[in-house]
Amino acid sequence: MNAYLVFEDGDVFPGEWIGTPKMVAGEVVFTTGMTGYQEVMTDPSYAGQIVTFTYPLIGNYGTVIGESESSAPPCTGVIMSECYSKADLGEWLDQHGVPGIASVDTRAVVKKIRSKGALRGQITSHPIFTEMEVASPDSVEWVEAVSVDEPVFHTSSNPHAPHIVLIDFGYKASILHALQELGCQVTVVPWYWSTKEILDLKPDGLLFSNGPGDPKALTPWLAGWKSLVKQLPTLGICLGHQVLASAFGADTKRLPFGHRGSNHPVRNQLTGEVWITSQNHGYTVSADSLDPAEWVWTHVHANDGSVEGLAHRIYPVTTVQFHPEAHPGPSDAAGLFRDFVTQVTAKKEVEVVG
Numbered sequence: 001m002n003a004y005l006v007f008e009d010g011d012v013f014p015g016e017w018i019g020t021p022k023m024v025a026g027e028v029v030f031t032t033g034m035t036g037y038q039e040v041m042t043d044p045s046y047a048g049q050i051v052t053f054t055y056p057l058i059g060n061y062g063t064v065i066g067e068s069e070s071s072a073p074p075c076t077g078v079i080m081s082e083c084y085s086k087a088d089l090g091e092w093l094d095q096h097g098v099p100g101i102a103s104v105d106t107r108a109v110v111k112k113i114r115s116k117g118a119l120r121g122q123i124t125s126h127p128i129f130t131e132m133e134v135a136s137p138d139s140v141e142w143v144e145a146v147s148v149d150e151p152v153f154h155t156s157s158n159p160h161a162p163h164i165v166l167i168d169f170g171y172k173a174s175i176l177h178a179l180q181e182l183g184c185q186v187t188v189v190p191w192y193w194s195t196k197e198i199l200d201l202k203p204d205g206l207l208f209s210n211g212p213g214d215p216k217a218l219t220p221w222l223a224g225w226k227s228l229v230k231q232l233p234t235l236g237i238c239l240g241h242q243v244l245a246s247a248f249g250a251d252t253k254r255l256p257f258g259h260r261g262s263n264h265p266v267r268n269q270l271t272g273e274v275w276i277t278s279q280n281h282g283y284t285v286s287a288d289s290l291d292p293a294e295w296v297w298t299h300v301h302a303n304d305g306s307v308e309g310l311a312h313r314i315y316p317v318t319t320v321q322f323h324p325e326a327h328p329g330p331s332d333a334a335g336l337f338r339d340f341v342t343q344v345t346a347k348k349e350v351e352v353v354g
Ligand SMILES: NC(=O)CC[C@H](N)C(=O)O
Pocket: 045, 209, 210, 211, 212, 213, 214, 215, 237, 238, 239, 240, 280, 281, 282, 283, 284
């Protein structure tokens, strides 16, 4: 049966249905990773988006239990060239109600997005664009849809384990696992929790997670987070980085067509070291909005010079636009979690001694 990717400007890309054959609409984005389609499809930051895979063969190693970044794929839909196994990947998408199109000229789709920038599109059985009610990226609905509703406690058998509160805008499971592997106990809390509710948990450190949508959707909550992070070692990842930069006065803007893939080079401006990083973002912190009295600009994207990492000059706040947890992609930046946990542990020890 024919399926179509139709852009808001009327351009049509035909293919064949995979997954659940239903009409959906969203921002059409592309990711360049050669592996890791399952992690991409289950990354909550893709909520509201139709993800195009530039790698020409998707599904060739099936879907693997334990490799998902969330319990079900939150992306709106997927677009690919060759689907290796409709019986396996297609069935898995269908179980989760996610539509997709295979046999699409994805190279042409990407060339279009690269030249026109972020565009809305839909997956449909008719080759025409029809207006649909969909929340815009600057709605808080996307974060609401993927954040936990209740706190979730991941305890440790070590009573002295550092306790991290993970503020959940749609966290990837690999972030939790990275903290657990370093011996932390972690409490995942809904994104809207108040400073008091969070401090009542007696955290030793805070992690502001990745998540979907435009960081400007979270503007009303910035003042609360600013007062909170002044008190505790804090790491921000991707949306968490954008939110924390904004809390200390920076502005954010849309990138022309985003950074999504597993080979984005990032240079540490203090050491000159370059890491190859995993990325998935459509917005960026505007470099010219960074107050040098607040932030040290630690990491820069080696391709386009955009802001990739910040360290606060006064408070123990570190943020990165890329994904140190990888999954998919290289783990060059995994040491950031170690540095964070070392910082948290040192503070905890000072308090115990004091
Ligand atoms: N992975 C993320 O946290 C993405 C952050 C934000 N939604 C963006 O696209 O820029």
